[in-house]
Amino acid sequence: MDYIGRLTAHLPAAVRLLMIKADGSVSIHADDRAYKPLNWMSPPCRIEEAPGVWRVVNRAGEELRITLEEIFHDSTHDLGIDPGLVKDGVEAHLQELLAAAPQTLGAGFTLIRREYPTAIGPVDLLCRDGTGRTVAVEVKRRGEIEGVEQLTRYLELLRRDPLLSPVDGILAAQEIKPQARVLAQDRGIRCVVLDYDALRGVTRDELTLF
Amino acid sequence: MDYIGRLTAHLPAAVRLLMIKADGSVSIHADDRAYKPLNWMSPPCRIEEAPGVWRVVNRAGEELRITLEEIFHDSTHDLGIDPGLVKDGVEAHLQELLAAAPQTLGAGFTLIRREYPTAIGPVDLLCRDGTGRTVAVEVKRRGEIEGVEQLTRYLELLRRDPLLSPVDGILAAQEIKPQARVLAQDRGIRCVVLDYDALRGVTRDELTLF
DNA sequence: CTATAAATGTCGGAG
DNA sequence: CTCCGACGTTTATAG
Numbered sequence: 001m002d003y004i005g006r007l008t009a010h011l012p013a014a015v016r017l018l019m020i021k022a023d024g025s026v027s028i029h030a031d032d033r034a035y036k037p038l039n040w041m042s043p044p045c046r047i048e049e050a051p052g053v054w055r056v057v058n059r060a061g062e063e064l065r066i067t068l069e070e071i072f073h074d075s076t077h078d079l080g081i082d083p084g085l086v087k088d089g090v091e092a093h094l095q096e097l098l099a100a101a102p103q104t105l106g107a108g109f110t111l112i113r114r115e116y117p118t119a120i121g122p123v124d125l126l127c128r129d130g131t132g133r134t135v136a137v138e139v140k141r142r143g144e145i146e147g148v149e150q151l152t153r154y155l156e157l158l159r160r161d162p163l164l165s166p167v168d169g170i171l172a173a174q175e176i177k178p179q180a181r182v183l184a185q186d187r188g189i190r191c192v193v194l195d196y197d198a199l200r201g202v203t204r205d206e207l208t209l210f
Numbered sequence: 211m212d213y214i215g216r217l218t219a220h221l222p223a224a225v226r227l228l229m230i231k232a233d234g235s236v237s238i239h240a241d242d243r244a245y246k247p248l249n250w251m252s253p254p255c256r257i258e259e260a261p262g263v264w265r266v267v268n269r270a271g272e273e274l275r276i277t278l279e280e281i282f283h284d285s286t287h288d289l290g291i292d293p294g295l296v297k298d299g300v301e302a303h304l305q306e307l308l309a310a311a312p313q314t315l316g317a318g319f320t321l322i323r324r325e326y327p328t329a330i331g332p333v334d335l336l337c338r339d340g341t342g343r344t345v346a347v348e349v350k351r352r353g354e355i356e357g358v359e360q361l362t363r364y365l366e367l368l369r370r371d372p373l374l375s376p377v378d379g380i381l382a383a384q385e386i387k388p389q390a391r392v393l394a395q396d397r398g399i400r401c402v403v404l405d406y407d408a409l410r411g412v413t414r415d416e417l418t419l420f
Numbered sequence: 421c422t423a424t425a426a427a428t429g430t431c432g433g434a435g
Numbered sequence: 436c437t438c439c440g441a442c443g444t445t446t447a448t449a450g
Contacts, residue, residue: 036430088219350441
């Protein structure tokens with residue numbers, strides 16, 4: 001196998017699994033590396049078949065060349081359209097739930113807006129606390145150093161706006177890593193640990209009230 | 211299929227491809243999404259097989275539960291140990307090329323050293339510009355905000371060294387994202403877009419001269 | 421289509 | 436083992 005594209009890669013001959021999907025993608029698997037193939041071509045792409053040689057190319061001109069020495073097994077199956085995956089507990093859900101129940105962050109908290117825009121990207125939640133101070137909230141599934149850095153950048157920008165300044169910061173996550181907590185404390189950023197199930201319950205109760 | 215772990219996910223019944231590798235990993239593929247499975251469990255993990263139900267668990271307590279309704283095809287093959295992949299042309303290459311042709315960054319630029327060590331890690335390139343000022347260069351294939359942050363940390367440290375200070379910063383990448391450019395400008399960091407092929411050409415010419 | 425941030429990211433290397 | 440950065444990141448989403 002040879003790949004010539006964003007990098008060049010070569011794979012010596014060996015017994016491997018080739019998977020060709022209905023979306024046109026091709027992947028070449030060894031018996032390890034979990035689900036990641038040794039090499040692949042993502043759709044949209046096109047397979048040119050010649051005897052013993054496959055050439056897989058995409059629009060960007062990247063190319064996968066596969067030489068078939070021996071076929072031990074070949075099997076084709078119609079899988080149909082997949083009903084799809086339902087995920088729960090990702091960051092977007094947390095943000096929604098928190099936007100619906102900002103008082104989780106502190107007494108008297110109200111939402112100014114979700115995805116408050118700045119020059120370097122949107123702040124997850126912009127709130128006002130019980131005393132009227134502006135609070136920028138970064139929501140994460142897992143609070144790590146990168147989340148603190150992100151919030152720090154937003155705060156720096158937001159604080160330049162005299163209509164918002166002063167601005168406090170909150171990192172809200174289901175789990176906050178010790179290092180992130182230390183860095184946050186050092187920068188005067190408050191950490192709030194979220195309980196997803198409780199939050200979902202609170203929000204449901206809120207909605208049920210009306 | 212049900213996954214309970216870092217998130218929860220549910221997959222209704224459908225025809226799918228299950229791949230079980232020698233490393234113990236399990237992946238469940240639909241007929242699209244290139245090489246990424248709908249769900250998976252990475253090694254190390256353990257499969258508990260009961261009639262029609264597989265339970266795949268890992269050490270962290272994450273769990274994949276698979277219900278088998280009907281088996282259309284089942285096939286096992288010994289792939290042996292893979293000779294492995296040879297890659298060429300990734301980011302390390304860019305750094306090499308730039309180290310060989312520092313004038314790409316500006317007239318009169320010379321290299322002090324590659325991988326210049328600091329307390330928080332090595333700076334990709336440390337140079338001197340035409341006027342003798344020190345310049346720290348962060349090399350990336352794609353220049354994003356994280357690259358600007360990384361360089362900012364290095365600059366802060368380097369500027370404390372009276373032998374080096376003052377120190378300028380350059381983010382050099384084949385492609386620089388708009389947001390990264392905004393943040394870099396805000397911090398007085400210069401952005402340089404690299405042309406890989408041209409750089410390779412320049413370096414080849416340089417080498418040919420001697 | 422581009423730009424951007426999330427991801428069960430994965431993967432490899434250094435400490 | 437954890438931390439950290441690269442990845443042909445891939446993927447989904449908003450503009």
